[in-house]
Amino acid sequence: MLSRVANSIYWMNRYIERAENYARFMSVNFNLILDMPPSEREQWEPLLVANADNHLFYQYFDNPARDAVLQFMSFDQRNPNSILSCLRAARENARSVRESITKEMWEHLNQVFLDVQQVSSKQGWKMDEWQDFFNDIKMASQLFYGIVDSTLSRNESWHFSRLGRFLERADKTSRFLDIKYFILLPSIEAIGTNMDLLQWSAVLKSASAYNMYRQAFRVLRPEDIIYFLVLDRRFPRSIYYCLSQAEQSLLAISDGDTKGNKAIKVMGRLRSELEFTDASEIVTSGLHEYLDDFQKRNNLVGEAIFETYFALKPVAPFNGGTQEQG
Numbered sequence: 142m143l144s145r146v147a148n149s150i151y152w153m154n155r156y157i158e159r160a161e162n163y164a165r166f167m168s169v170n171f172n173l174i175l176d177m178p179p180s181e182r183e184q185w186e187p188l189l190v191a192n193a194d195n196h197l198f199y200q201y202f203d204n205p206a207r208d209a210v211l212q213f214m215s216f217d218q219r220n221p222n223s224i225l226s227c228l229r230a231a232r233e234n235a236r237s238v239r240e241s242i243t244k245e246m247w248e249h250l251n252q253v254f255l256d257v258q259q260v261s262s263k264q265g266w267k268m269d270e271w272q273d274f275f276n277d278i279k280m281a282s283q284l285f286y287g288i289v290d291s292t293l294s295r296n297e298s299w300h301f302s303r304l305g306r307f308l309e310r311a312d313k314t315s316r317f318l319d320i321k322y323f324i325l326l327p328s329i330e331a332i333g334t335n336m337d338l339l340q341w342s343a344v345l346k347s348a349s350a351y352n353m354y355r356q357a358f359r360v361l362r363p364e365d366i367i368y369f370l371v372l373d374r375r376f377p378r379s380i381y382y383c384l385s386q387a388e389q390s391l392l393a394i395s396d397g398d399t400k401g402n403k404a405i406k407v408m409g410r411l412r413s414e415l416e417f418t419d420a421s422e423i424v425t426s427g428l429h430e431y432l433d434d435f436q437k438r439n440n441l442v443g444e445a446i447f448e449t450y451f452a453l454k455p456v457a458p459f460n461g462g463t464q465e466q467g
Contacts, residue, residue, distance in 0.1 A: 161282035
């Protein structure tokens, strides 16, 4: 497969996954608002900080008010990670490789982008309208992956699509958990209280993990939630599951030739360390510090994939060339 085609398919899926997860991030706060007592103030800045969008946000806005944050993360074209920007980038990558994807994939992605573009100029959104919009984005993304899995041959295109999807999902699951670090509790004494557990519950719900978690564990315990979202072997949005699936696709792409393959080496090292990590070790080392380190190493996996499969060879002195990574 041409590196250009592989790169576009990989990034098409990363951008779609990113758009879906931005919708999920904003659902965190909506879930919290519905459950919080009226006396608790809404917090929107944690969404920006957890996704490293806060510095860009404050170039254009003074205050992280609800409407400003929602517009910035949903439709602002100055934000390369907004839902609209991600869908536009996914559509452009799909358009450039239409001969390598299916008709159904292209038509669905094109329609989703046009629908979001059409509503992006609407003003004065109500809370239930925002919730409906985020649900529509999540369903559209999941439908796209259903179309991919039911129409695309299990060739390199399919494996590069899975590689992009799961690598992005692993990063965003870590950021779901990291939101809990940036959400402020009234005091240290509030840890372990009903308010604290409401926040953990919102994190699970936003990752579509609440029901499966409750099947595995009877009560909400932070250490169990960390285990479920980071280390669980069977939940499809856990970090370990995502990395193991991405690694399988990498091995399939290499067709068993792993010698000197930097991407497989870096990915395998990170996945194997997760395999032998305990949730208690993560808590002891500090959840935020652990997740911050994971995000950096996950980005190194992305860089290794670029160098192995997408970089032109031979190359002139390298000054960039990867697409935007969140």
